[in-house]
Amino acid sequence: MPGLLKTLVFKLQQMPNECRWACADDALLKSIAKGQxxxxxxxxxxxxxxxxxxxxxxxxxxxxxxxGFVELVGLLRxxxxxxxxxxxxxxxxxxxxxxGFGAGSEEQLFSRYCAGHGxxxxxxxxxxxxxxxxxxxxxxVQGLHSLAFACSAARRAIAALPAELVPWRNDFLxxxxxxxxxxxxxxxxxxxxxxxxxxxxxxxxxxxxxxxAFAAAAMKLPIAYLQHGLIFHLVLPDFARIEALTKDEAxxxxxxxxxxxxxxxxxxxxxxxxxxxxxVLLASIYFEEAYLQLVLPLLQWARDNGIPVVVRPHPREKxxxxxxxxxxxxxxxxxxxxxxxETIARLRPRLxxxxxxxxxxxxxxxxxxxxxxxxxxxxxxxxxxxxxxxxCLRWSHDAVLIDRLMKDDELYSTVLARLSASPGEQCx
Numbered sequence: 288m289p290g291l292l293k294t295l296v297f298k299l300q301q302m303p304n305e306c307r308w309a310c311a312d313d314a315l316l317k318s319i320a321k322g323q324x325x326x327x328x329x330x331x332x333x334x335x336x337x338x339x340x341x342x343x344x345x346x347x348x349x350x351x352x353x354x355g356f357v358e359l360v361g362l363l364r365x366x367x368x369x370x371x372x373x374x375x376x377x378x379x380x381x382x383x384x385x386x387g388f389g390a391g392s393e394e395q396l397f398s399r400y401c402a403g404h405g406x407x408x409x410x411x412x413x414x415x416x417x418x419x420x421x422x423x424x425x426x427x428v429q430g431l432h433s434l435a436f437a438c439s440a441a442r443r444a445i446a447a448l449p450a451e452l453v454p455w456r457n458d459f460l461x462x463x464x465x466x467x468x469x470x471x472x473x474x475x476x477x478x479x480x481x482x483x484x485x486x487x488x489x490x491x492x493x494x495x496x497x498x499x500a501f502a503a504a505a506m507k508l509p510i511a512y513l514q515h516g517l518i519f520h521l522v523l524p525d526f527a528r529i530e531a532l533t534k535d536e537a538x539x540x541x542x543x544x545x546x547x548x549x550x551x552x553x554x555x556x557x558x559x560x561x562x563x564x565x566x567v568l569l570a571s572i573y574f575e576e577a578y579l580q581l582v583l584p585l586l587q588w589a590r591d592n593g594i595p596v597v598v599r600p601h602p603r604e605k606x607x608x609x610x611x612x613x614x615x616x617x618x619x620x621x622x623x624x625x626x627x628x629e630t631i632a633r634l635r636p637r638l639x640x641x642x643x644x645x646x647x648x649x650x651x652x653x654x655x656x657x658x659x660x661x662x663x664x665x666x667x668x669x670x671x672x673x674x675x676x677x678x679c680l681r682w683s684h685d686a687v688l689i690d691r692l693m694k695d696d697e698l699y700s701t702v703l704a705r706l707s708a709s710p711g712e713q714c715x
Contacts (some may be wrong), residue, residue, distance in 0.1 A: 291319035292316060292520045295452065296521060296522055298449045301332065304505060306441070307524065308466070308524070309441040310444050311498070311523075313519060314326070314464060315628075318528065319452070327461065331465060335457065335461045338350060338460045342456075350461055351438065351441070351460065351467060354468075355438070356431075356468075357432050357462070357468075358468030362416045363416070366419070382486070382488060382490075383408045383409070383489050384577070385402055385408050385492050385494075386412075386413050386489045386493050388495055392516070396494060396513055396696055400513060409422065415545075422480070425475045429478065430653060431478070437470045441463045445459060469502075470499075470533070473503060474497070479675055481508060488508065488509070491503050491508055491511070492513050496523050496524060499654055504524040510526055511530065513528070514531050514532045517648060517673045520539075525547075529548070532551075534551075535672060539672045558632070558653055558656035560699050563635050565636045565637055566595035566596055567638045568655075569597065569641070570601075570639060571604060572601050572641065572642050573604045574642070582682075584683060592693075597618075597634060598618050629656055636650075638658050641658075643668050648673060648678065651707060654703060656679070656703055656706065657678070658679055658682055658689060659676070660682065
């Protein structure tokens, strides 16, 4: 799967940026690589049936234009209905915009971005058109012009599909139908920015490399990607600058976008091994309960050995799962206001345990050994750019070694150095 996914993504990355968004369906590409049908929601399944029917009579593009038009009108209306946001005067326009979508780490991401750049930064929510309208309201004519551009670019993308992806033509049409109005709206709004002579725009910083970022890149605006979590192999817009989380992912970005300026957004002081006397820190994820239960054997080991475990729930998950296990395994459940790196510095854990979370990479950078409970064939791990199983220990493959690490600082330092080494150094 990883090799096929990388090959498909690389081929699509060669498309012109204005066309690339139409094929940048991460879920579909992962499903193709796994040999499985893509899972859509009810709207996606309904649209799939409509595009199949329309394609039989050669009307699929008319259908997608109509779908885009209806959704675009809804976005234009939502510009007027948003939370009482006041429209800004030209003199108050900032030079930088941070565009998020509500990710769990977004507060820290925004704060770090503001701290790294002088002057005011406007914070926008790409799920709420009203947040954009305070800096420029897209009109119907502008929106329709952008929708026509999006349709034309999408048609060129479908016509240029690599041969091995042609059997999934209808699935790509569904992806286009889902995103075309958002591409059109964002492109039209970016056109307003570009034409505003009072605005000395320096950068649009995106927390997601998705349709909105492609639209901004299509307008040749200076855009940046602030990576907020470990990524899968994905098709990227033409970012001018990327703040990567790990060296492994930075190398991937350099290959995909050789003209982009790549930097690291997270660098933490390494904690001395002698100070890592705290508990096992378990960072939960937002997933179904059956998947969370993969951690139960490790919790049993910790209880049998009298090792305290502190659980940090994911901000979006329901607390019920951990509450039912609290007494059985003697868990401490935290809801801290500080970020994860600050939590590590405060608790000084001996191990950080999770599934495939970004915190595993963060803990390794801070000098704390990460442990994953994912299975060998976990599809999420297989699709990742970050070589998770080379950067962490695994339960239960390394259970004996993990047990020794709880007491042996010298062994701990040796294992930590091995997990942190570059791929070439790991093979030596």
